Amino acid sequence: xxxLSHDRYCDEILAQTDALRAVLTGADLGVTVPSCPDWTLRxxxxxxxxxxxxxxxxxxxxxxxxxxxxxxxxxxxxxSEDPAALDAWLAEGAAATVxxxxxxxxxxxxxxxxxxxxxxxxxRRMTHETAVHRADAALAARAPYEVDAEVAADxxxxxxxxxxxAQEEGDPEAVELRGGGRSLHLHATDVPGAEWLIxxxxxRFTWRHAHEKATVALRGTLTDLMLVFNRRLKPAxxxxxxxxxAALLDFWxxxxxxx
Numbered sequence: 001x002x003x004l005s006h007d008r009y010c011d012e013i014l015a016q017t018d019a020l021r022a023v024l025t026g027a028d029l030g031v032t033v034p035s036c037p038d039w040t041l042r043x044x045x046x047x048x049x050x051x052x053x054x055x056x057x058x059x060x061x062x063x064x065x066x067x068x069x070x071x072x073x074x075x076x077x078x079x080s081e082d083p084a085a086l087d088a089w090l091a092e093g094a095a096a097t098v099x100x101x102x103x104x105x106x107x108x109x110x111x112x113x114x115x116x117x118x119x120x121x122x123x124r125r126m127t128h129e130t131a132v133h134r135a136d137a138a139l140a141a142r143a144p145y146e147v148d149a150e151v152a153a154d155x156x157x158x159x160x161x162x163x164x165x166a167q168e169e170g171d172p173e174a175v176e177l178r179g180g181g182r183s184l185h186l187h188a189t190d191v192p193g194a195e196w197l198i199x200x201x202x203x204r205f206t207w208r209h210a211h212e213k214a215t216v217a218l219r220g221t222l223t224d225l226m227l228v229f230n231r232r233l234k235p236a237x238x239x240x241x242x243x244x245x246a247a248l249l250d251f252w253x254x255x256x257x258x259x
Contacts, residue, residue: 004151
């Protein structure tokens with residue numbers, strides 16, 4: 001599956017932020033987020049809004065090295081504890097970041113923590129940062145969660161790339177995702193062609209789109225596959241089905257968590 005266009009990512013940052021704001025409206029902002037237990041719901045929202053502002057400043061200034069957090073205006077969150085102030089702060093940050101991304105276009109050179117040193121990286125990263133943390137907020141607020149099929153598929157693809165980069169750079173957990181001729185198959189039951197085969201080679205893992213027998217298969221809706229893959233839904237949840245060696249799926253999830 002192909003990545004989305006730059007304009008689509010910009011649109012999605014706004015749409016995912018609006019959906020996050022809708023979850024927060026009327027919710028108890030002091031509740032603990034089950035999937036991020038170090039954070040309250042308000043702290044989760046501040047994290048997302050801060051990430052938007054940091055990425056936006058990185059793009060706006062055409063940074064050639066990591067942008068200092070303490071130089072990002074408003075990164076610490078709104079001055080007021082009023083939920084309305086948090087809502088406005090989230091909206092303003094997302095809009096400013098998208099404006100910077102649209103003005104720069106996808107191919108402007110800029111610092112990133114990955115190999116891809118251009119603004120397109122930040123449009124994609126902020127889309128999925130927001131979409132996945134929106135799932136965290138929905139879990140905390142006990143609200144329903146659904147994500148567009150193209151976005152869910154791209155979230156899986158982006159995460160595969162991030163784990164592969166971590167393995168290449170020697171992350172001790174990611175390095176273990178290799179060997180044994182084992183494989184993991186992701187199969188979306190609601191979107192034709194949304195399947196991934198992850199194969200553990202001698203030195204590294206690789207992935208491709210294929211419908212083949214694997215050591216373990218995870219089946220479910222594309223949204224639920226994305227949630228399991230990002231450790232927001234447990235593989236034992238009845239919404240998904242695990243066929244084969246469930247321990248291998250746990251092995252992948254444990255070693256692609258990065259803390």
